[in-house]
Amino acid sequence: MSVGDQVGARIREKRVQLRIRQSQLAKIVGVSPSYLNLIEHNRRRIGGKLLTDLAEALSIDVDLLSEDGKSSKVARLEEVAHYHKVDMQAESARELATRFPAWSGFLIELDRNVRSLEAKIDALSDRLSHDPQLATSLHEVITTVTAIRATSSILSDSDDIDPMWQMRFQRNISEDSLRLAEEAQALVDYLDADEIEARAGTPYEEVEAFLHENDYHFEMIETETPDLDDILNISAIRSTAGRLLARNFLETYQMDATALSLTSLMDDLPIQTGLSQLAQKHHCTIPQMMRRLACLPKETVGREFGMVSMDVTGSILFRKQIDGFHMPRFGSACAYWPIFQALQMPMRLLEDVVIHTGREGGTFHTYSYCEAIQDSIGSPPRLVAHMLFHPHTQEVAQATLVGATCRVCAIATCPSRREPSILDEEL
Amino acid sequence: MAKTVLLIEDEVNIIEALSFILSRDGWDVVTHSNGHDANEVITRREPDLVVLDVMLPGKSGFDILRDLRRDPRHQNRPVLMLTARGQSKDRDMAEQLGVSKFMTKPFSNADVRDAVNELLSG
Numbered sequence: 001m002s003v004g005d006q007v008g009a010r011i012r013e014k015r016v017q018l019r020i021r022q023s024q025l026a027k028i029v030g031v032s033p034s035y036l037n038l039i040e041h042n043r044r045r046i047g048g049k050l051l052t053d054l055a056e057a058l059s060i061d062v063d064l065l066s067e068d069g070k071s072s073k074v075a076r077l078e079e080v081a082h083y084h085k086v087d088m089q090a091e092s093a094r095e096l097a098t099r100f101p102a103w104s105g106f107l108i109e110l111d112r113n114v115r116s117l118e119a120k121i122d123a124l125s126d127r128l129s130h131d132p133q134l135a136t137s138l139h140e141v142i143t144t145v146t147a148i149r150a151t152s153s154i155l156s157d158s159d160d161i162d163p164m165w166q167m168r169f170q171r172n173i174s175e176d177s178l179r180l181a182e183e184a185q186a187l188v189d190y191l192d193a194d195e196i197e198a199r200a201g202t203p204y205e206e207v208e209a210f211l212h213e214n215d216y217h218f219e220m221i222e223t224e225t226p227d228l229d230d231i232l233n234i235s236a237i238r239s240t241a242g243r244l245l246a247r248n249f250l251e252t253y254q255m256d257a258t259a260l261s262l263t264s265l266m267d268d269l270p271i272q273t274g275l276s277q278l279a280q281k282h283h284c285t286i287p288q289m290m291r292r293l294a295c296l297p298k299e300t301v302g303r304e305f306g307m308v309s310m311d312v313t314g315s316i317l318f319r320k321q322i323d324g325f326h327m328p329r330f331g332s333a334c335a336y337w338p339i340f341q342a343l344q345m346p347m348r349l350l351e352d353v354v355i356h357t358g359r360e361g362g363t364f365h366t367y368s369y370c371e372a373i374q375d376s377i378g379s380p381p382r383l384v385a386h387m388l389f390h391p392h393t394q395e396v397a398q399a400t401l402v403g404a405t406c407r408v409c410a411i412a413t414c415p416s417r418r419e420p421s422i423l424d425e426e427l
Numbered sequence: 428m429a430k431t432v433l434l435i436e437d438e439v440n441i442i443e444a445l446s447f448i449l450s451r452d453g454w455d456v457v458t459h460s461n462g463h464d465a466n467e468v469i470t471r472r473e474p475d476l477v478v479l480d481v482m483l484p485g486k487s488g489f490d491i492l493r494d495l496r497r498d499p500r501h502q503n504r505p506v507l508m509l510t511a512r513g514q515s516k517d518r519d520m521a522e523q524l525g526v527s528k529f530m531t532k533p534f535s536n537a538d539v540r541d542a543v544n545e546l547l548s549g
Binding site: 138139142143144145146147149150151153154157165168169172175176 | 438440441443444445447448482511512532533534535536537539
């Protein structure tokens with residue numbers, strides 16, 4: 001019996017719960033008691049109007065009778081409980097959805113709003129801390145306000161100002177107020193809550209939006225050697241710095257695809273063996289293998305990989321996020337990310353299991369490796385570390401607790417905390 | 428002879444407003460609008476008070492103050508620092524570098540006048 005066949009049993013369960021006789025219910029929905037009996041014993045499939053009528057007669061959401069017995073509303077409620085770490089028994093979500101459908105809907109909507117606000121807080125917090133464009137904009141606004149305040153005070157507090165100065169100050173206020181309006185509008189546009197997650201602000205964000213749009217994968221580069229400008233010209237990247245960063249990424253992608261073609265890798269997909277063996281087998285470097293796995297479609301590789309690369313200062317050069325492993329946009333990442341250990345042990349592949357304690361969080365298997373790049377003979381090697389990760393589904397005895405960045409991390413007792421978490425503050 | 432106030436600020440309309448109110452109070456106000464040669468201007472002008480913005484083109488107000496305090500000729504010269512960034516770390520840094528007084532924008536004209544009077548009458 002398939003799961004879908006359980007509809008009848010649920011109808012019966014609800015009817016019994018409401019103490020309605022089978023014949024009564026059959027009469028209400030206009031079928032014979034014997035036919036309803038067949039339905040209740042899952043011997044007749046039902047749907048459409050009869051299902052709707054039965055749901056109405058039993059005062060139950062039609063979703064709760066159909067599908068796999070777990071309506072989208074029940075599933076959402078369970079997810080809400082899980083997300084907010086509420087210990088809810090399996091049946092209570094269904095009961096809540098059944099008995100209080102309006103409150104359930106309200107709870108789901110509330111949860112959606114909370115998550116959306118949390119995402120915006122993350123993004124804004126990141127920006128307020130690190131975004132030079134925002135800092136400059138705020139500085140300009142405050143400077144202009146200062147000029148207006150100082151000038152208007154002179155005009156309002158003095159009766160004996162020379163007419164020439166008076167005109168001059170009035171003109172200054174007029175100019176400054178116009179400038180303030182423009183600066184404020186620009187700031188509002190920049191902070192526009194509806195777009196903050198999607199809109200590209202800095203060149204780095206522009207490139208990230210471009211990569212995200214393409215799912216980090218460029219089919220054209222896999223199959224031929226295109227002019228990279230053709231790809232950039234049809235992208236939404238407008239800033240010169242953004243184009244430069246995107247070009248660097250595409251050039252590396254092209255080199256990686258040449259060194260490790262998708263055709264040659266296909267025999268080993270989905271990934272079964274270790275990263276190091278795989279790189280050895282394909283005569284490529286470990287960072288190349290990491291980038292290839294991170295940038296190939298999930299369906300091709302067999303699992304979803306996230307990746308982050310950073311230099312020795314901890315500045316993030318590249319990041320590909322996956323669900324549950326939140327990363328800051330700029331530097332100041334969690335000190336317990338294994339990538340920082342790799343930075344201390346160049347040329348050694350480290351494998352770890354970490355638990356990301358962010359809101360959605362999860363357990364992840366990580367591979368971290370630091371390469372030493374010799375740019376020219378005699379120059380000190382440049383260290384660039386990479387961390388490739390994917391969700392870890394097996395039981396683990398021991399794992400390192402990590403976060404995204406101190407500002408949005410809930411591990412209160414972390415010895416490496418650099419600043420208080422905004423999660424502790426009253427917002 | 429009136430005491431001299433050197434106002435180092437790059438926002439023209441703030442320069443005009445502050446120059447006007449301080450001149451009206453009887454101070455001799457001279458202005459300068461960039462950071463990179465500010466220390467030379469201070470040495471040349473020898474003002475009784477420097478009113479110094481933090482964010483300046485060429486060199487920050489903090490760097491100007493640091494260089495000023497390293498120079499024995501300017502170690503005791505009063506400096507009133509103006510900044511649009513009111514974070515405590517900016518104030519702490521200014522104090523560590525030896526600022527005489529620190530004000531956050533947007534300030535009131537009365538507060539600036541009081542601060543200048545206090546620093547020049549000391």
